[in-house]
Amino acid sequence: NGVLVGTYRPDDSRDEVDIRVRLPKDQRSISRLDTMRLRTPNGLVPLSNFVTREVKPAVDSIVRKDGRVSVYVKANAAPGVLADNKVKELEKWLEQQTWPEGVQFVFRGADEEQKKSTAFLTKAMAAGIFIMFMILVTQFNSFYHAVLTLSTLVMSLAGVLIGMMVTGQPFSVIMTGTGVVALAGIVVNNAIVLIDTYHNLRRQNYDVRDAVLRTAAQRLRPVLLTTITTIFGLLPMIFQLNVNWFERTYQVGSVTSAWWVQLATAISFGLAFATLLTLLLTPVLLAAPTVWRESFERLTQRFRTSKPQDEDVSDEAPQPTKVRPEPPFAEAAE
Numbered sequence: 001n002g003v004l005v006g007t008y009r010p011d012d013s014r015d016e017v018d019i020r021v022r023l024p025k026d027q028r029s030i031s032r033l034d035t036m037r038l039r040t041p042n043g044l045v046p047l048s049n050f051v052t053r054e055v056k057p058a059v060d061s062i063v064r065k066d067g068r069v070s071v072y073v074k075a076n077a078a079p080g081v082l083a084d085n086k087v088k089e090l091e092k093w094l095e096q097q098t099w100p101e102g103v104q105f106v107f108r109g110a111d112e113e114q115k116k117s118t119a120f121l122t123k124a125m126a127a128g129i130f131i132m133f134m135i136l137v138t139q140f141n142s143f144y145h146a147v148l149t150l151s152t153l154v155m156s157l158a159g160v161l162i163g164m165m166v167t168g169q170p171f172s173v174i175m176t177g178t179g180v181v182a183l184a185g186i187v188v189n190n191a192i193v194l195i196d197t198y199h200n201l202r203r204q205n206y207d208v209r210d211a212v213l214r215t216a217a218q219r220l221r222p223v224l225l226t227t228i229t230t231i232f233g234l235l236p237m238i239f240q241l242n243v244n245w246f247e248r249t250y251q252v253g254s255v256t257s258a259w260w261v262q263l264a265t266a267i268s269f270g271l272a273f274a275t276l277l278t279l280l281l282t283p284v285l286l287a288a289p290t291v292w293r294e295s296f297e298r299l300t301q302r303f304r305t306s307k308p309q310d311e312d313v314s315d316e317a318p319q320p321t322k323v324r325p326e327p328p329f330a331e332a333a334e
Helices: 030-035 083-096 110-140 143-167 175-203 208-218 220-238 257-305
Strands: 003-008 017-021 037-040 043-046 063-065 068-070 241-244 249-252
Touching: 083 110, 110 143, 110 175, 143 175, 143 257, 175 208, 175 220, 175 257, 208 220, 208 257, 220 241, 220 257
Parallel strands: none
Antiparallel strands: 003 017, 037 043, 063 068, 241 249
């Protein structure tokens, strides 16, 4: 780059121009250092008399992070290799090595972004569940029904994991995690519809079993329709299918569509699995407290009636003693 010896500002410019002294273009190489001469009291002496030059890896600038000298090693994962798996392999290898005191290793890039996203989505999920729980308690006036509604989140998470295993997709913290958070607000609606219908039937003086059966029958079609339409709407994103209705053409796969595959897969499989379990388990769990209470009462009543009795008490009334009347001629005989 030469040596800066001054600056100059032309009359037609507001910016200054550097004045540098440099060797001719064909002499600007590292090997030129061997032929350079230094001025000494004994005259010009070649630089090679004082310096031994060796080719070694080095950095052209010193980077400090929080006051510590830092060196960045950048690399990309090979095609078809997950960066998260390579990071785990490197962490395991680094722990087995012996390093000088004070040397620390910090993984940046995708690993750092993944940890930040995990922390953010975890807090967002916890806050969302807490807000939904408070709203459900105030509306249903029952902790049991609020917990029963939120149990669909566990069902949906199980469906998401099954979907990842079936499709062979890795669990992405950003896209799959966002799908799980979005899924929480969808699957809860099915349980709310069922429980709200159950409460309405109970206010109409229906028996618990009758109310549960009517709830499952009345809300089966609406719940299935909303689930099926949502899943079919996400199928083009799952298969990366882009249809142009105006030009009557379609395209499979693109750079941007690959981002949404994991999100759509998480929502579709989680919604399908949670809906099936909700339609089966929610009515059963609604009637479970009443059925268990009645079973317990019958059991206690059976124990009471099975105690042995000391005496047998007859319920028949005592019969009067019959007296045979005397013949009418007895008095005359006397």
